[in-house]
Amino acid sequence: xxxxxxxxxxxxxxxxxxxxxxxxxxxxxxxxxxxxxxxxxxxxxxxxxxxxxxxxxxxxxxxxxxxxxxxxxxxxxxxxxxxxxxxxxxxxxxxxxxxxxxxxxxxxxxxxxxxxxxxxxxxxxxxxxxxxxxxxxxxxxxxxxxxxxxxxxxxxxxxxxxxxxxxxxxxxxxxxxxxxxxxxxxxxxxxxxxxxxxxxxxxxxxxxxxxxxxxxxxxxxxxxxxxxxxxxxxxxxxxxxxxxxxxxxxxxxxxxxxxxxxxxxxxxxxxxxxxxxxxxxxxxxxxxxxxxxxxxxxxxxxxxxxxxxxxxxxxxxxxxxxxxxxxxxxxxxxxxxxxxxxxxxxxxxxxxxxxxxxxxxxxxxxxxxxxxxxxxxxxxxxxxxxxxxxxxx
Amino acid sequence: xxxxxxxxxxxxxxxxxxxxxxxxxxxxxxxxxxxxxxxxxxxxxxxxxxxxxxxxxxxxxxxxxxxxxxxxxxxxxxxxxxxxxxxxxxxxxxxxxxxxxxxxxxxxxxxxxxxxxxxxxxxxxxxxxxxxxxxxxxxxxxxxxxxxxxxxxxxxxxxxxxxxxxxxxxxxxxxxxxxxxxxxxxxxxxxxxxxxxxxxxxxxxxxxxxxxxxxxxxxxxxxxxxxxxxxxxxxxxxxxxxxxxxxxxxxxxxxxxxxxxxxxxxxx
Ligand SMILES: Nc1ncnc2c1ncn2[C@@H]1O[C@H](COP(=O)(O)OP(=O)(O)O)[C@@H](O)[C@H]1O
Ligand SMILES: [Mg+2]
Numbered sequence: 001x002x003x004x005x006x007x008x009x010x011x012x013x014x015x016x017x018x019x020x021x022x023x024x025x026x027x028x029x030x031x032x033x034x035x036x037x038x039x040x041x042x043x044x045x046x047x048x049x050x051x052x053x054x055x056x057x058x059x060x061x062x063x064x065x066x067x068x069x070x071x072x073x074x075x076x077x078x079x080x081x082x083x084x085x086x087x088x089x090x091x092x093x094x095x096x097x098x099x100x101x102x103x104x105x106x107x108x109x110x111x112x113x114x115x116x117x118x119x120x121x122x123x124x125x126x127x128x129x130x131x132x133x134x135x136x137x138x139x140x141x142x143x144x145x146x147x148x149x150x151x152x153x154x155x156x157x158x159x160x161x162x163x164x165x166x167x168x169x170x171x172x173x174x175x176x177x178x179x180x181x182x183x184x185x186x187x188x189x190x191x192x193x194x195x196x197x198x199x200x201x202x203x204x205x206x207x208x209x210x211x212x213x214x215x216x217x218x219x220x221x222x223x224x225x226x227x228x229x230x231x232x233x234x235x236x237x238x239x240x241x242x243x244x245x246x247x248x249x250x251x252x253x254x255x256x257x258x259x260x261x262x263x264x265x266x267x268x269x270x271x272x273x274x275x276x277x278x279x280x281x282x283x284x285x286x287x288x289x290x291x292x293x294x295x296x297x298x299x300x301x302x303x304x305x306x307x308x309x310x311x312x313x314x315x316x317x318x319x320x321x322x323x324x325x326x327x328x329x330x331x332x333x334x335x336x337x338x339x340x341x342x343x344x345x346x347x348x349x350x351x352x353x354x355x356x357x358x359x360x361x362x363x364x365x366x367x368x369x370x371x372x373x374x375x376x377x378x379x380x381x382x383x384x385x386x387x388x389x390x391x392x393x
Numbered sequence: 394x395x396x397x398x399x400x401x402x403x404x405x406x407x408x409x410x411x412x413x414x415x416x417x418x419x420x421x422x423x424x425x426x427x428x429x430x431x432x433x434x435x436x437x438x439x440x441x442x443x444x445x446x447x448x449x450x451x452x453x454x455x456x457x458x459x460x461x462x463x464x465x466x467x468x469x470x471x472x473x474x475x476x477x478x479x480x481x482x483x484x485x486x487x488x489x490x491x492x493x494x495x496x497x498x499x500x501x502x503x504x505x506x507x508x509x510x511x512x513x514x515x516x517x518x519x520x521x522x523x524x525x526x527x528x529x530x531x532x533x534x535x536x537x538x539x540x541x542x543x544x545x546x547x548x549x550x551x552x553x554x555x556x557x558x559x560x561x562x563x564x565x566x567x568x569x570x571x572x573x574x575x576x577x578x579x580x581x582x583x584x585x586x587x588x589x590x591x592x593x594x595x596x597x598x599x600x601x602x603x604x605x606x607x608x609x610x611x612x613x614x615x616x617x618x619x620x621x622x623x624x625x626x627x628x629x630x631x632x633x634x635x636x637x638x639x640x641x642x643x644x645x646x647x648x649x650x651x652x653x654x655x656x657x658x659x660x661x
Contacts, residue, residue: 053526077532091527094519105531150527 002030002193002296003063003082003160005050010059012045018217019045023059025212025222027161028303030296032187032194034204036228036239037214038248043197044088046214047163050195051083052076063161081109084159084192088166090150092138098125099134102153109157124152127182129175143170148179155186161193162186168200176200180207180285188287188294201240205229206285209300213239215248224304226318227311229281245272281318305331419614422536426544426610429537436542443546447508451554455503459558462499463565466490471574483570484581485588491562492589492597493652498645499562500554501604504547505637509612512543513633516616517626525617535617544609551605552598559597588658596652603648604641611637 005027012019019042027033037043048054050061052068061068063082066075092101102121106112112120125131128148138146147170154162164183168176180203187194198204204211205225212222215235221228228236238246245262266272287294301323308316320328467487474483516539519525525535570576615633619625 048526051530053529080530081532083530085527085530087523087527089522091523093524093527094522108531108533153531 001160001191004029005161005193005195006060006062007050008060008062010046010049010056010061012042012049012054012056020214020217020219023214023219025219027193027195028210028296028300029193030187030191031209031300032183032196032207032296033210033212033222034196034198034208034225035212035214035222036199036204037197038199038239041214041217043214044165047085047165047195047197050163051080051085081157082160084154084157084162086147086151086154086162086164086167088169089143090138090146092146092149092153094138097135097137098130098141098149101138101149102156105153105157120156121152124156125149127155128152129178144172144175147171148175151179151182158190159192160190162195164194164196164198166198166200167196168198168203173202176203181288183207184285184294185287185291187296188291191295199239201242204240205282209284209296215239224300224311224315224319225284226281226322227315230312230314230318232314243272281322283322301327418618419611422540422614423610425536426540426613429534429541430545432537436538439539439542440546443512443543444549446511447504447546447550448553450507450511451503451550452557454507455500455554455558456561458499458503459496459561460565462495463487463491463562464569466495466562467566467569468574471570471576475574480576481580482584482588483574483576484567485584487566487570488563488585488589489593491566492559493593493600494645494649496555496558496562497551497597497600497604498641500551500558500601501608501641502638504551504554504605505608505612505634505641508547508550509608509637510630510634512547512609513612513616513630514626516540516543516613517619517629518623520617520619521622521626540609540613540617543613544606547609547612548602548605551601551608555598555601559594590656592652592656596648596656600645600648603644607640607644608637611640 007023007025007027010023011021023046035043035046045054049056050068052061056069059069063079066079068076068079071079092098093104096104099121102124103117106117106120121134122131125134128151130145130148130152133141133145133149138149141149147167151164151167154164162183167179167183171179183194183196184207186192196203196207208225210223211225211228213220213228213236220235221231221233229240231237235247238248245259245266247259249258262272284297304319308319311319320331323331467483470486470490471480471483474480474486516525519539525539528535528538567578567581570581571578612633615629615636616626619629
């Protein structure tokens with residue numbers, strides 16, 4: 001199973017230029033997370049801090065109980081073996097052929113025979129759709145191909161944590177979709193913790209379990225995907241819709257005069273640059289049929305249901321709408337039984353699918369406060385077709 | 394920002410601490426390189442490639458520079474020794490000057506200028522293409538993999554070139570002394586054995602070894618730390634050559650002084 005990455009109070013600056021401050025987040029083990037942010041907000045710098053290539057001034061990055069920011073060089077090399085990293089431009093070794101690039105980690109770190117190496121390399125090349133280009137040099141292929149070759153190299157040692165820096169930039173929409181699918185399939189197969197850094201809205205909406213956003217030198221939000229996708233935070237909303245109207249400008253920030261002017265233009269009928277309203281939760285990518293279901297998705301469901309009551313209401317709707325009918329019934333059931341406790345602010349800290357303890361069962365017999373019961377229908381999914389035939393309330 | 398209001402004193406002290414920090418880092422990397430030289434596996438292919446490359450770009454310029462160098466020293470010393478009536482020692486004096494001082498310096502200027510700048514540019518562009526980062530993430534030390542073979546290649550080329558430059562320089566000196574200044578071949582050769590001794594050649598080669606190490610190290614250090622994109626790579630190539638030259642003259646002074654203290658001059 002993948003490894004959990006805990007980031008606490010991380011701050012990084014170059015000289016006097018602060019890049020971001022006080023970033024705290026946890027990449028839950030085996031889940032797919034996406035970090036969004038306009039260009040130049042330090043997303044690549046964040047990735048490099050996660051692998052210890054850059055030293056943040058403050059904070060900790062804890063993996064397997066080791067703090068990467070303060071551990072000795074030797075531990076660092078050990079921890080790095082858990083990682084597979086796709087750099088922004090692929091970072092292939094220019095003097096080696098694509099084949100040698102992909103084989104490099106195997107030759108360095110394993111005692112496999114050339115024949116075994118050949119088999120592994122070819123299977124990874126096939127996975128990223130690069131068969132036939134093995135003998136080319138990185139300088140002789142397109143940027144998108146370099147990226148895919150870089151991914152093949154990152155995957156060759158079966159990493160437990162995969163970091164991808166803008167896997168979509170330089171790729172056409174079709175290849176991006178394939179790549180997204182590839183990452184989800186990988187996650188289903190090896191259950192690796194994945195962090196994707198991107199500014200591609202489509203990837204952000206369909207791929208991750210968790211979504212975060214960097215802006216104005218800080219982490220604006222990080223949480224389950226539904227929270228950001230339904231967020232009314234202006235920055236997040238503007239970014240997810242690719243609009244000009246909002247706090248993000250061509251340079252890092254806008255002043256209020258420009259904001260007012262743009263608003264006036266909009267009201268006068270000038271188009272705001274977005275193609276359609278893209279708010280709301282869309283279904284997440286599923287692994288290709290035939291592959292096992294993602295275990296991470298199940299774990300995440302459990303985790304999210306426990307904190308559901310703490311999330312904003314639109315996010316709750318989104319999450320409930322994404323539940324299968326069985327899961328939804330189970331959740332309703334669990335909620336009714338535990339509703340006797342002070343809901344919704346203090347749900348018991350236990351997964352919803354576990355059998356109810358005698359103590360809880362006892363509490364559940366207490367009368368349910370009316371307002372809790374009324375809330376339940378409000379959180380019913382709206383878009384599910386089966387809702388119409390449902391009589392379960 | 395407060396940058397505009399900083400006092401000159403503060404700016405100067407920042408510059409000094411900045412320079413000291415750079416030298417500290419350079420020194421630390423030097424130690425890393427020395428340690429990594431003894432780690433297996435040794436990158437023999439990379440070493441041979443680099444050796445061949447540095448040698449091929451350095452041999453011609455070194456040979457071409459060494460002839461006029463030998464000539465100038467011989468001519469200068471020739472007229473000087475003639476004035477004080479010591480013509481017969483001209484041969485030995487110019488050989489000492491060429492072998493001990495001129496040759497290692499010429500060699501390293503050429504190795505740093507032709508080979509070091511190429512090393513620096515190569516490592517610099519690899520750094521900005523994130524190849525170095527990728528290598529570290531893949532658990533391979535760039536110092537051992539890339540820097541050690543380059544530094545060793547620079548050292549080896551410096552030693553070999555130093556031998557060549559010495560020979561060419563002495564031959565040039567002989568030619569100018571005997572043919573141009575009408576010196577006698579017998580006196581030129583005889584003064585050899587009067588003043589020159591084997592340690593002169595050793596110190597020359599030791600100097601070449603140290604200078605070669607410095608040239609390779611500085612080139613690699615600057616190459617691995619470029620500031621700000623492709624433009625930065627051009628800058629660091631420049632800097633690496635200049636820094637190497639400055640270090641070179643300083644280290645040359647130190648080594649020469651130590652040598653003269655330790656090994657008594659012949660006949661003294
Ligand atoms: N090694 C470095 N030294 C100084 N500044 C850097 C360095 N790397 C990145 N930066 C600065 O950090 C900021 C964020 O860069 P980056 O992480 O590449 O942004 P992005 O979010 O587009 O990936 C930029 O303003 C850049 O100038
Ligand atoms: Mg980036």
